[in-house]
Amino acid sequence: MVELILLAAEGDVETVSDALMELDALSVSVEDADADSEAEQALFGEPGMPPPRAGWQRSTVKALYPDEEAALEAATLLLAQEWAGDVHVVAVQDVPDADWVRLTQSQFAPVEITPSFWIVPTWHEPPAQAEQIIRLDPGLAFGTGTHPTTRMCLRWIATHAPELSPAWVRTLDYGCGSGILAIGAALHGAQGIDAVDIDPAAVEATSHNAQANGVTLRAGLPDLAQGAYPLVLANILATPLKLLAPLLCAHVAPGGHLVLAGILERQADELTAAYAPWLRLQVSDRDDGWILMTAHRA
Numbered sequence: 217m218v219e220l221i222l223l224a225a226e227g228d229v230e231t232v233s234d235a236l237m238e239l240d241a242l243s244v245s246v247e248d249a250d251a252d253s254e255a256e257q258a259l260f261g262e263p264g265m266p267p268p269r270a271g272w273q274r275s276t277v278k279a280l281y282p283d284e285e286a287a288l289e290a291a292t293l294l295l296a297q298e299w300a301g302d303v304h305v306v307a308v309q310d311v312p313d314a315d316w317v318r319l320t321q322s323q324f325a326p327v328e329i330t331p332s333f334w335i336v337p338t339w340h341e342p343p344a345q346a347e348q349i350i351r352l353d354p355g356l357a358f359g360t361g362t363h364p365t366t367r368m369c370l371r372w373i374a375t376h377a378p379e380l381s382p383a384w385v386r387t388l389d390y391g392c393g394s395g396i397l398a399i400g401a402a403l404h405g406a407q408g409i410d411a412v413d414i415d416p417a418a419v420e421a422t423s424h425n426a427q428a429n430g431v432t433l434r435a436g437l438p439d440l441a442q443g444a445y446p447l448v449l450a451n452i453l454a455t456p457l458k459l460l461a462p463l464l465c466a467h468v469a470p471g472g473h474l475v476l477a478g479i480l481e482r483q484a485d486e487l488t489a490a491y492a493p494w495l496r497l498q499v500s501d502r503d504d505g506w507i508l509m510t511a512h513r514a
């Protein structure tokens with residue numbers, strides 16, 4: 217790979233970046249040309265305040281090309297534009313080869329839910345103490361186990377599985393993403409699992425991941441969810457969870473549990489109020505500013 221490095225003034229940066237993409241750059245990145253010098257400028261403001269300025273006074277724009285010929289051709293075409301008078305080529309240089317696959321993989325380590333319950337990417341050996349293991353690789357659908365909301369749901373499943381197991385004949389994972397919660401429930405004894413999502417890519421990912429984990433479930437669009445379930449899981453976000461309150465509560469069987477995530481600490485009261493006509497929600501876990509809210513139908 218070869219990197220074409222340009223210097224551009226604040227007013228030209230966007231045009232230069234767009235032009236480089238048009239000129240078949242594999243990627244374009246923008247950095248402060250004065251970084252690590254006296255002239256370095258911070259672009260972030262006080263919390264809650266807009267940034268003091270939109271861009272740096274001078275930016276270094278880096279565009280990646282497959283070879284030197286392509287990089288030089290792009291530079292020649294770009295500098296020929298009438299608006300490019302103040303744009304300067306700083307360098308065209310080789311980028312050392314990196315093992316990109318290994319680099320990406322190294323960012324996803326096994327995630328511990330409980331000492332015996334782990335999420336482990338396929339390229340990792342499971343830890344010795346892991347008894348329940350979800351094998352999952354990062355994909356297009358949300359849910360690799362690294363997000364606090366997913367972890368809290370899985371923790372709840374692992375902790376409450378013993379009391380659910382004798383009658384755990386059905387489970388609903390509403391907003392299943394990668395299917396991680398449905399798979400986690402299956403590993404803890406759940407049966408008759410329905411996993412639904414409005415995103416067809418998530419439905420496909422759930423089917424794929426379930427199969428890869430040797431788990432049987434039905435994945436589909438939300439209409440697939442029918443009737444009552446001893447466990448209803450929904451890790452979405454506060455606003456859709458409020459809209460879905462009557463629907464989700466209607467799916468909770470007598471004696472069943474509702475487990476909700478995707479809620480920030482400050483949203484606890486509004487969620488409690490939205491569900492109050494049907495079920496009494498309480499905060500049952502906290503992680504990094506997020507809360508888990510659960511209810512039990514008598």
Ligand SMILES: C[S@@+](CC[C@H](N)C(=O)[O-])C[C@H]1O[C@@H](n2cnc3c(N)ncnc32)[C@H](O)[C@@H]1O
Nearest residue numbers: 358359366391392393413414415418451452456
């Ligand atoms: C935050 S992800 C959670 C994924 C996974 N269940 C987990 O815990 O990691 C939320 C998922 O809910 C889906 N979703 C959002 N609104 C929905 C709705 N109204 N009905 C069903 N699914 C919805 C999204 O497509 C997304 O896959």
